[in-house]
Amino acid sequence: MSDHDLVPGLAPDTPADIPDEFQEHGAQRTLGGWALTLLTGAALAFSAYQLLVAAFSPLSSLVMRSLHVGFLLLLTFMLYPRVKRGAGMLRIPWYDWVMAVGSFALGCYQWVFEAALIQRSGDPTMTDLIVGALTIVLVFEAARRVLGYELPLLCGAFLAYGLFGEYLPEAIAHRPYAWSQIIDQVGFGTEGIYGIPTLVSATYIFLFILFGAFLEHAGMIRLFNSLALGLVGTAQGGPAKVAVISSGLMGTISGSGVANVLTVGQFTIPLMKRFGYSAVFAGAVEATASMGGQIMPPVMGAVAFIMAETLNVPYAAIVKAAVIPALLYYFTAFIMVHLEAGRAGLTGLRRDQVPNAWHALRDNWHLVLPLAALVWMLFHGFTPMFAGMVGLALTAILILGVALAARVSVQAFRYAFWLAVGLGAATFAKWGISPVLAMIALMVAACLFVPDGKKTLHTLRSSLVDGAKQALGVGIACAVVGVIIGVLSLTGAATTFAGFILQVGEKSLFLSLLLTMLVCLILGTGIPTIPNYIITASIAAPALLKLGVPLIVSHMFCFYFGIMADLTPPVALAAFAASSISKGSPTATGWKATQIAIAGYVVPFMAVYDPALMQQGDAGWFTVLEVSFKAVVAITLWAVTVVGHLRGPASWTERVLAFVAASLLVAAVPWTDGAGYALGAGVIGWNYWKARR
Incomplete structure (x- = not known):
């Protein structure tokens, strides 16, 4: 029995038609013809560039970051319109073409003039300043289109503080800085838009987003739904427990809470409503379970990679710190839906309505191999970039291998399949990536000559294109929030707020934690988790460390409440996305989600103590x-x-x-x-x- 048999007409792998105001990122254009061809080509080039950089590291760090930002701006101005209505939703106006091509050219400036820029570091020419200023303006405009007005306005306030902060009251004022110093710091240095967040976006984050896109196209969502249905579908309140487990499993490969809502929620929310849960409760359960994906190892949200790079600790150390709180988070959602089902007298599905979990795993066990390999490598000293490349390569080999297997006998495929996977793992571990790329190239060539092989190649192409599109929101957020980091590091303003937290902490650590929590939740009403974490971690985490809170715990504290902001009204994107599927009240869904996710508010305090x-x-x-x-x-x-x-x-x-x-x-x-x-x-x-x- 498939998932579609349970809810006729429902396609859980197809994102919902979500209203613009409930989307995690801005409304995208609906293109066709040559414009769509160019967009697809640019997305494929972006993914190919990132894979090339990850595999061979042919460029210096700063050039790699600038080209990454150039690709982000190119795709953003092609895909996201200036306004969410009118003819601009169906075509790309001339001025967006100019900004798209021009921004990519500006991204190449660091590459073309790399040696000269190094020689005159700290003493920019007028051309440098013009290029830097234009890049900053284009990053702000891209952030407005993708993320809305809140984050660009916040970053603009920090930029204004860097330029005019000398005129503020003495308690928060800084010494004068020329506009050339600000542009050089923000537009060219490694503490501005090309800072650590952009570095992490250009390396770890993109690979893991691509990895998740490949697994989704390979059918991992269907496998997760079947496993969840088979395990708990017949239990008391089974449909809601299916939502919790399925979203938790989805969270292991996807770090985007809203994306999880739009994929898994297409199946689980109607199922919960069908078996007696209210629209508000069904949406709240899915929103809560989906947001936990950002803290669910092994592939956590993008913040986990930024945290590892910022703290200079192995990614495995972040995973180790997150695993118990993540399990507690999902236990909270599970016990909540269990008790709610008992209170309302809700039963589970009939045995003949659910698939057999063992059969689902037996038929699709190969999909688990890349994830298992990823977990093993992360906990055995391999870098996240190398582990991500292995996972990507294995997933590509699996997709191609399954397609080719349909043309040969079952027994022959078993030997060929295990040989391909074994060779892939062995050559990656011992001889590097080149033999693996050669193996994938041979399998791609074979797909050109077998029936339905081109459908498989289309799946691979769609995975590469979708991965590039999904990376835009994260990458643009990482770039624009670099403005805040650059201004804070230049002016030392973070020390002022940290000193205030320390003064409060001398009287009560709990009050300092409460203040940090409120800052995270307030920031989260308008900006995504990544900039929320970066801002609060830059300001509050050092103060918590001085108050005796361990380093990783202090950063995880900021991380957790940055996530919870997406569940907390008035702006609760995950709850709003879920309500657009459940047809319940967005605000009521948000408040109910905060009740279900109570552990997300309390566990960080318990970890501090x-x-x-x-x-x-x-x-x-x-x-x-x-x-x-x-x-x-x-x-x-x-x-x-x-x-x-x-x-x-x-x-x-x-x-x-x-x-x-x-x-x-x-x-x-x-x-x-x-x-x-x-x-x-x-x-x-x-x-x-x-x-x-």
Whole structure:
């Protein structure tokens, strides 16, 4: 039984027709004819360039970043219109062609004049300043088209601060800077638009976005849905549990919460509504589960790669810190939908309505190989770039191998398949990428001469094009937020805010954490997770470190609340996207999502007070298990508070006591832990005793 049999007419691999205001990024043009051909060619060139850079590193770091930004601007001005209406939605006006080609030419400036720019570093010519100023303006305009007005306005405020901050009150003023210094810092240096975020976007992030696009086109979404249906589809509240598990699995290959909503939600939200969940609750469950993809190893959101590069730690260290909180996050969503199903008396699907999970895995086991190889390599010392290349190559070999297998006997394919995968892994590990590229080229050539082989090549081309398009929002955000980093590093303004947090922290660490959380949530009302994290990590994380919070924990704290901002009204993009499918109220969906995702607001505080939750410090396995168990108990009690049900209905007195018990378990203090356990046990025991009566 396929997923389509459960909800007739529904295609879970096809994104929803989402209204513009609910999209994660701006409205894209609908092109045809030669304009579409040029756009496809540019996207393919972008993906080919990134793969070439990742495989052979033929360019210096700064040139690689500038060409990356050049490609981002080229595709952005071709794909995103100046306004979301009119003829500009169906064609590319002449001025967008000029900006597209001109911005790519500006991106090549660093490449053509690399030696001269190095020699006159810090002393730019008038031509340099004009090129730098135009590049900055074009990056701002691209960010406006892709991400909306909020982030460009915020970055513009920081740019204005760099230019005119000398006239502000003494407490926040800085010394005078000439406009040439600002442009040189922001437009050419490694702390501006070509800073660390752009470096990470041009290396790790693009590869993993492409990896996710390849797996999606290979059919990974269908496999995840089938596994989730087979595992929990028949349980109490099965459809909602399917949404949690399917979105969690999808999160292992995709770090975009809104993208997860638009893919998995096409299947899970109608399924939940069909079996009795309200439109608001169905949308909230999917939004909550999808946003967890950014913290779900092994392929977390783009922020994880930026964090690893910023902290100069292995990516595996970030994954290690994130794995327990990620599991707790999804446990929260799971227990919430379980209790809600019990409260509303909702049942699961019939056994004959769900596929067999084992059969689904048996028939599509090859799709798991690239993900398994990626996990193994990340935890065995390989760089994320190399691991991403291996995953991409294996996925391409699998897609091509499955297509060619249809033309040969089953037994012959088994030997050929294992030989191809084995050779791919062995040559990557020992001889490098060239033999693997030769193998893929041979398989591509073979597809030209077999029936339906061209469909497979079309799948590969679509994966490359979609990967390039999906990278635009992340890449443009990384580039424009470099303006903030450049101004902060030039003026030292971050020290002022950090000093304020330190002053508050001298009286109360909790108040400093609360202030940082509010800053993250407020910033998140208008800007994506990546710039949210970069800004707060640049300002608040150093202050938290001085207050005794471990380095990774302080950055993860900012990261988590940057994610939660996409669930928190008034601007909750993930909830709004889900509501456009569920047809429920966007605001009500957002508020319900914040209740379901309560762990996302509380676990970061627990990790600060007890870093063992993120496996930091000298804590052993027993300590890690102990604090994880405490978090599970606290989450269960919060779920009882929110839903008002456990084994049976919970009275308001029980809900208040459950909230108090959960709150006592947050702080790592022996007497509060003891009191929280005792009170929680009393609430749970009383509710079970009432239910048995």
